[in-house]
Amino acid sequence: MAEIVLDKVTKTYPDGARAVSEMDIEIADGEFVILVGPSGCGKSTALNMIAGLEDISSGELRIDGARANEKAPKDRDIAMVFQSYALYPHMSVRENMAFPLRLAKVDDATVRAKVDEAAEILDLTQHLDRRPSNLSGGQRQRVAMGRAIVRSPKAFLMDEPLSNLDAKLRGQMRTSVAKLQKQLGTTTVYVTHDQTEAMTLGDRVVVLRGGVVQQIGSPQFLYEQPANLFVAGFIGSPSMNFVAATLEDGALKSPLGTITLTDRIRRLAEEANAPREVVLGIRPEHFEDAALLEEEHKARGASFSAAVDVLESMGSEKFAYFTVEGELARTAELQELAADAGATDVPGTGSTIVARLSASSGARVGQDLQVWFDADKLQLFDPSSGKNLTYAG
Amino acid sequence: MVMGTVTTARKTRWALLDIVIVVYALIPVLWIASLSFKTKDTLADGNFIPREWTLQNYADIFATNEFIRPLINSIGIATIATVIAVGLGMMAAYAIARLDFPGKRALVGVSLLIAMFPQISLVTPLFNIERELGLFDTWPGLILPYITFALPLGIYVLSAFFREIPWELEKAAKMDGATPAQAFRRVIAPLAAPGVFTTAILVFIFCWNDFLFAISLTSTEAARTVPAALSFFTGTSQFEDPTGTIAAAAVVITIPIVLFVLFFQRRIVAGLTSGAVKG
Incomplete structure (x- = not known):
């Protein structure tokens, strides 16, 4: 020993x-x-x-x-x-x-x-x-x-x-x-x-x-x-979703709609001197089919509507893939991760979002779905340095 | 049933092909064996199977020192040259396969050059050098050139075998507490054994069969090997043809080669390294 x-x-x-x-x-x-x-x-x-x-x-x-x-x-x-x-x-x-x-x-x-x-x-x-x-x-x-x-x-x-x-x-x-x-x-x-x-x-x-x-x-x-x-993209499977977003007056403008930041995240971002342009990261498991949630639960997050491209049913859960308008977050770290996963050659415009939904979700391929996500689980990253702006250490 | 007939037909075809090749390869050998068993009178009768069998030719060659002494020379010189060439070849091949050292390409290139060099052009200089050094007509006088010309071959065959051995085995041995020497002796050498035996056979055959150096660098029975000695065979009188005794001697010197190959062939087990690593 x-x-x-x-x-x-x-x-x-x-x-x-x-x-x-x-x-x-x-x-x-x-x-x-x-x-x-x-x-x-x-x-x-x-x-x-x-x-x-x-x-x-x-x-x-x-x-x-x-x-x-x-x-x-x-x-x-x-x-x-x-x-x-x-x-x-x-x-x-x-x-x-x-x-x-x-x-x-x-x-x-x-x-x-x-x-x-x-x-x-x-x-x-x-x-x-x-x-x-x-x-x-x-x-x-x-x-x-x-x-x-x-x-x-x-x-x-x-x-x-x-x-x-x-x-x-x-x-x-x-x-x-x-x-x-x-x-x-x-x-x-x-x-x-x-x-x-x-x-x-x-x-x-x-x-x-x-x-x-x-x-x-x-x-x-x-x-x-x-x-x-890099760590955010490497740890977790399926990996975290990344989209480019803009911070404006305590709100986040992103392809998933304008999101009001929670107090915790706003404080952390301010402490970290967050720039205007950021990368927004959300893990697939922090999404849910909005139809399955109670109103009070829904109030803790935000929702957006998008068409389901692909739906993978695993039995215990479902993975839904959406394409949202807007820029793909491109940084050296993310490209390296994509290269490692062999995903650099996959063509596509806009960003693909993966969401893990309950097995009871009624999502169907090709149909629009109202998707909710937990606003307090968002992570913001500095696109130039890759640093996590919401890191509470 | 259909499968059975197909297999039989296949087997027959292969058997025929094998027989043709074996016969083609062995006819000269059988011919010389046949000559060695013929009596002096029937020697030139052109029959493949002797009409009169005799062992007189064998008795004759073993009756004189003319054959026995060269046989001892051949065995001694070829064995010593093989042991030294394989020993040196193993070390050189291991270094070439495993290490990156300055001049590695040059070493490989030069050894290839030696293997390709026409030996006849070296006979005269070697003759003079050996006379000056007092090596002419001695065992070392033949062993040294044999090692020189056998080494490139040995290095080539052995480095191919060493390259096949997964390097991780050596690392594993080191992690298990082995010194580099222990790792080589207990892990690498046993795995390279088939290559070592193959090389030993090839080198031994090269030394055993050599005629050029043997005839040029010897003058008496002190170091003359069998292939050279055969050319000095004479009949009992100058009117007698020594064909029968030459044939008998030729058969006798083939036997050690056959034994050598048969003995080591069992050790040349291909794919010994399978199972070391997943693959």
């Missing part, structure tokens, strides 16, 4: 490219921290620097208070689970899991006991004598976890360990990874590009973009109080 501190850790490649810039993270003993971000954001580089597989260009990495920059991976007492699992194909499952213990010159009886115990935890007992090539993806993943836990290291590093599994298995494994981590209480750093994994697994989440830490906080905090446009 250990606490891991990254103090202004930077990775610069010989060609001058910066993969990670001055990363400051303090990971407490036993904590489960997620590094999340789109591809190329430096999350794997950061993990490899903690592991010792990549050199740290500047800054300091401390494990349990001691500087670890120059330590070889084998001297850091950290176990890693790779995206590809990296199982040794010429060894059986038992030999794979015993490998770290054999290198540590542990005696045979202890090796056997520890491997059996880990196999028990991971439900691998009946596969111990098989080769990795004869295992399914989920079993290989568990062997990789087993190899990490047998020697009770100070910390686990996991590099997208679930991304090679199919969706259903990924959900199951996600739960068991969380359970295992709680059971062992070992400090864990987990890298993923999947915001669902980030939200469900971590005690704290670190959102990265272009090698720079955007925000660190509990999943719920990041969801409710994103520090900037």
